[in-house]
Amino acid sequence: MSGVDPTFDLDGQPVALQPGDTILTAAARAGLDIPHLCWSEEVSGSASCRLCTVLADGRPVAACVTPAVAGQKVDCRTASLATQRLRLLQMLFVEGNHFCPGCEKSGNCVLQVQAERAGMTDLNFEVLNPERPVDASHPDVLFEPNRCILCQLCVRASDEIDGKRVFAIGGHGIATRLLIDSPSGRLGDSALSVDDRSAHICPVGALLPKRVGFAVPIGQRRFDTEDTRG
Amino acid sequence: MNAPPASTPPRKLRVATVSLAGCFGCHMSLLDIDERLFDLVERIEFDRSPLTDIKTVGEVEQCDIGLVEGGLCNAENVEVLRAFRARCTVLVAVGACAITGGLPALRNHLDVGDILQSVYGRVPDDPELPLPLNRVLPIHEVVHIDHALPGCPPPADAFWQLLQDLMAGRTPVPAPGLIRYD
Amino acid sequence: MGDAADIMSEAARAAADAVLDRWQRDPHALVQVLRETQAIMHWLSRPLLAHIAAALGLTRAQVEGVAGFYRFFHTRPVGRTRLLFSDNITDRMLGSEALLAQLCARLGVAPGEVDAQGRFSVDRCSCTGLCDQGPALLVNHHQVITRLDATRVDALANLLLADTPVEQWPAAWFTVVDGVQRADVLLSGLAADAPTLPAVLAQSPQALLDEVAQSGLRGRGGAGFPTARKWQACRDAAGDLRVVVCNADEGEPGTFKDRVLLAFHADAVFDGMTVAARAVGAQQGFLYLRGEYRYLLPQLEGVLARRRAQGLLGRDACGVAGFGFDIAIHLGAGAYVCGEESALIESLEGKRGTPRIRPPFPVQAGYLGRPTVVNNVETFCAVAHIARRGGAWWAGIGTAQSTGTKIHSVSGDCARPGLYEYPLGTPIAQILDDCGARDVQAVQVGGPSGTCVPAADFGHTIAFEDVPSAGAFMVFDRTRDLFEVARHFARFFAHESCGLCTPCRVGTELVVRRLDKLAHARGAGSASAFDIERLHDLDTVLHSGTHCGLGASACNPLRDTMRHFGAAYAQRATAPQFQPDVDLDAELSAARRVTGRTDAGAHLHTDTPA
C-alpha cells in the first residue's frame, strides 16, 4: 500500500475513501450516517428522493450517487440542510397519503424514521390528497400506491435482481406513478412472486407482503429500538 | 421592566382544549401524565375543555394555550377551530388527526353526499345539524398553527414537555423519542 | 372510435408493423415508433402499446411509461384533428385564451375534451416557438398555424365542423416567416466565397479543435460551457465510437432562434456538426428536433439527402479518407426537459426523458454509452463560421469573456418582434430601443429559467459575465402584471417536471397552488404574509438541490419577481391573518346537495375575518 489513504472532510471529520466510493458509501464505512431514502446497496441508484443532499465544496449534490473526491469539503449536518431534509420529507408526506397509525409498515418504515429523526412535527404544506386505488389483486403482495414515494427500489430490484421488470415509472410531474407490467396493469396479473426481492425492498408501506400483518408487534420493530422511538 | 417580586406566584396559564374530528385518545394521553397533573393544575387553569363546563373558548379571558385534537370534518369544527385561533395566543395541533386529517380522512376519496344518502336514505336537513365537509381537513389548512404534537396519540411525556416549555416561555422542541407518528 | 379501447384493429396492427419495420424493430427507436404510429392512428391504445412492446422486446409497462411521459402522446382517444394552442405568456398577451374560448364555444367542446363524433379535440401546449407571429397553434403535432385572430378562428371552426381534411385548409395559415430584424454574422449566412467544407476539413482534427478553442466559443444552449473543452473531453474519452448531437429541442419558452437557423441556415448547422465529428472522431450524428418543429422535417431531410449526394456525409465524407459520418433526425414529442442534454440522450435511446445521473457525463458515456458531444443549434452554426474565418476573428467580436455574437428571440410588448443578432456585451436598453419597445417594465432574458430584468437594470449587457441568455427576450410593458407572468411560468415548470426528484416533482406543484391562492383562484379568496413566507420557503428548497437544471431554475421567475416587484405580491396578501388553503364554503357543496339546505348554517365564510 502506498501509505495513507486519501480522505475528504465530512462535517469536520476526515473520511477515508476507496476507489469507486460515493460520498455516502465512504461515510457509511466510517460509521457516519448520511440520511437517505431511495438508495440501497443492492441496486443501482435513482437519485430521486434527494434526502441525501450534501454540500460538496458548497455545491448541493446527492451523496448516494456522487463520487467522493479526495480533499473535498463536504457538509451534511448544517442547519440549512437540516431544514432542507425536513421540507423534502414534508413534501413526500403531503404528496401521498401517510397515516402511520393505520399503516402496517409503521415502525419498519424508512420514511417514517427519517421524518422522526429530522424532527418533523407537522406537514407544513397542504395535503395533495391523491386518488390512487389500492391494488390487492395479488395473492401475496399488496400495493398501496398512496404510500409510494417513487424511490424506484422495486423497479430496480425487479430488473437487476429478479430479472423480471415487473415495475416501471409512468406519467410525469406530480402525476408520476408506479406502473405494473401486466395486461390489466394490476399486480395480480404480473409475474411478481412473493419470493422476489422486489416484493420486500420497498422502504415504505407501498408494497407489502400479505398476511405478515402485525406479526411483529408495534414496539419491537426495526426502528423501535432506536433513540427516536423511545 | 422591573422584575416582579419573587414572592408573587406566577400567573396561571389559561389552557383550552377541544376534540374536533378526533377520538379523545389525545385527551386520554394528556391525562396519562399521571401524578404530574397535580403539578400542572398548580400552574394552569382550564378554559373550554372536556375537563370543564365552559362552553365557549376564551369567553372569560384570552387563553394562553389552545390544544386542538382532531381534524375538521364539518362546519361546526371549522367554527370552533376559528374561535380557538381567535382566543388562544398559542395554538397547538395535537395528534395525527389534527395534523394530517387522520383516520376520518380515509373517507376523502368518497363523495360525502353519496355516503349520507346511502346511510340515511332521506338525509336529515335540520338546521341544528352541522353539515359535513366534502373532505376531512387537517387544521393547518384553515388556521395558522404555532406548534404540533405528532402521535396517535402523542405520548404523555410529549404533552408534559410541551407544556413545560410553554410555561417556561421556551419554544417547544420535542426531545428525540417523543416524535412518533403511530 | 373511442370504444375500441381494448381491442386492436387490424389497421392499427398494420400501421404499427410498417413503422416498426421502417425502424428495424430497434428498441432505441421507441419514441420515433410511437410518434409515427400515432400519426396514423391518432392515439395509442393499450393493446397497441403492448403490440409495440412485444415487437421491440420491451415490457408493456416500459412502453406505457414512455408513452405516458411525452405530452404529445395520447393514451386515450382524441379527435381525428388535434389542435394545441401554444400557451406561452406571449401567446396569452396576444389574446390566445380568448381565441381558444371562441373556438371551443363554436365547436361545443371544452379544452381537453374530444368532440362527441370524434372529429376534433382542442387543448393547450407549451410554447411552440412562434412568439413573434403568435398566437399560434399546432395541428396534429405536425403543422403550425400562425397569427391567429378571430376571423381565422371562425373559419377554422367551420372547417373542423365540416370535417375538412387539413390538406384543404388555406395554405396562408401555415406561413412561418423568418422574422429576422437584425442580422449579424450568423443570420447573414456564409459568404458566397467562403471555403467549402471539404477545404475546411482538410485540416487535422486537432487544428479544427484549436481553432474553436482560440475562438473562445461558449455553448449557446444555456449553460455556456466552453465548446472546445467539451470536444476535447469527448475526444480524450475511451471508446471506439463517438457521437455528435445537435440539440434542437428549443423548449425554453420565448426562444425561436434555432427554428430560424434550421429553416434558413441548415447547411451551416450541419457543417458545424460535421466539423465537430471530425474534431472528436465521431461516426454518428443526430439532430434532435423538437416535436413542435415537425413541419421542418421534410425540408431538413432534403438538405441531408443533398449533402449525402454531394459527398459531405457518408463514407469518406468531404473527401477525407477514413472519415465516415452521417446524421439522422430524431423527433421529440413535447417534453421540455428533453432539452437537458442527458435527458435528450435518454430520449434518443427511446426512453423516458429523465435526466441521467452524472458522472458519467455525456462526453464520457452518452448515447449507448458512447462518448457524446451535445451542442446547441446556434453553437454549431457558429462553428461553421469559425472553422472558415478562424478563431481569432470570432474572439475579436463581443467581449473578452463572451466572444462572438448572440441571437435574441424578441417577443412581447414591442413594435418589431423577431430575431436580433448582436455581439455579446450589447446593453439590454439598446435591444429594447431597436425593437421599438415603449414603457417597459421588465424583460425576461433567457426564458423562464433565465432572469427577469427590471427597468433599473436595462443598462446591463447580455453576456456570460453580466446577464447570460439562452436566447429568449420577452418584453413586458407597464400594463403587464409580473405576478401573473411568474404564475404562468410556474405552471409551465410544474407541467414540464419529469417527476424524478422530490423537490421538483412536489415543489413545482406546491408553488402553483400557493400562487393560485394569491391569485384568488384557489382557497380563501385572499392571502396573507404566511403565504409569502411559504413561497420563500419553496424557493429555497428548489434552489438547494434538484436532480437537474429544470427544478433548479423553476423558481427563478418567482424569486426575481418577488424581489423586483414585491408590491404585486404584497397587494395580494393583505389579510392580517392566515387564510384557509381551501374554499370552505365549497367544501359544504355535497352536503348542501343532499340536504337541500340553504340556511345560514349551511354556509361557511371562507375568509377568516380580521
Ligand SMILES: Cc1cc2nc3c(=O)[nH]c(=O)nc-3n(C[C@H](O)[C@H](O)[C@H](O)COP(=O)(O)O)c2cc1C
Ligand atoms: C431543463 C433544461 C432544458 C434545456 N433545453 C435546452 C434546449 O432546448 N436547447 C439547448 O441547446 N440546450 C438546452 N439545455 C442545455 C443543455 O443541457 C446543454 O447544456 C446544451 O445543449 C449544450 O449545448 P451548448 O454547449 O452548445 O450550449 C437545457 C437544459 C436544461 C436543464
Ligand code: SF4
Ligand atoms: S409508509 Fe411509512 S410514513 Fe407512510 S403511513 Fe406507512 S409508516 Fe407512515
Ligand code: SF4
Ligand atoms: S412501491 Fe415502494 S419501492 Fe416501489 S417505488 Fe414505490 S416506494 Fe419505492
Ligand code: SF4
Ligand atoms: S429537477 Fe428533478 S424532477 Fe425536475 S425535471 Fe429535473 S430531474 Fe426531473
Ligand code: FES
Ligand atoms: S438517497 Fe440519495 S437521492 Fe435518495
Ligand code: FES
Ligand atoms: S384523535 Fe388523537 S390521534 Fe387521532
